[in-house]
Amino acid sequence: MRVYELRNVSYRYPTGEWALKGINMEVKRGETLAIVGPNGAGKTTLLKIMDALIMPTEGEVLFEGKPIREKTMTDREFRRKVGFLFQSPDVMLFSATVLDDVAFGPIHLWGRREGIERAVGALKLLGIEHLSGRHPYSLSGGEKKKASIAAVLSMDPEVLLLDEPTRDLDLKNRNFVIDMIRGWKAEGKTVVVVTHDLRLIRLADRVYVLDKSLLFEGTPKELFSRPELIERANLDVPEIVRLFHLLEIDEIPMSVEEAADIIKRWKRFNP
């Protein structure tokens, strides 16, 4: 079943700038979908439309088969199902303490006691329980990011819209977030992730390349066998992929391990 269906969606900001043009796309239940594209391509705008924060100028968005309307923005059921991690944690953190911030959504939905319980659980899971009493603005960039992830996590949404979830994080925390997304995927949650992070792209079942309009839809492997698209999306080409392009090997590996398998197979047939 489709979680989202976008029909001919365009969006123009009040400044007159068209951020999106004629987008037709779908998100299937349980899939991990990556959206990639250069700066200013409309990726964040697209996520905001999927989160019902803004309405398309043209076209229509269906969520679970029903059209998203202005009133969807404040619909409890929709808010419970869909979690949005903003690119900038500052947008999500506005209370006096980290705990208040993380508990805000769950208290609204489940009441004070359960809300706090869920918030503390999410802070523990992210290993930032010790920051509970701190003012969000006193946190480091990475800590803020983790606090905003905890705020999304505490709502236990079925659908996660993630805008650059690994940006601003060091290697250890990046790995943590990637493992977390892997876990959500295994649990059957639907994940839509805007990213430039190759490791996240590899995790996706499908990728869309966006530059105001959609340029490509396919698997990560198909994307990486199209150098012109990688350039258009302003993505780093993984070294291992570059090597396979240079050797004119058609099969493109998505990891060093996969590259080793391809080479071993090749050696077996060309001893």
Ligand SMILES: Nc1ncnc2c1ncn2[C@@H]1O[C@H](COP(=O)(O)OP(=O)(O)OP(=O)(O)O)[C@@H](O)[C@H]1O
């Ligand atoms: N509030 C706004 N008012 C006017 N124009 C905006 C607004 N927000 C974004 N835009 C413009 O719309 C276009 C798409 O912006 P958007 O943030 O969706 O791109 P993006 O792909 O997420 O970019 P990035 O990778 O830099 O985050 C850009 O040209 C941007 O300048």
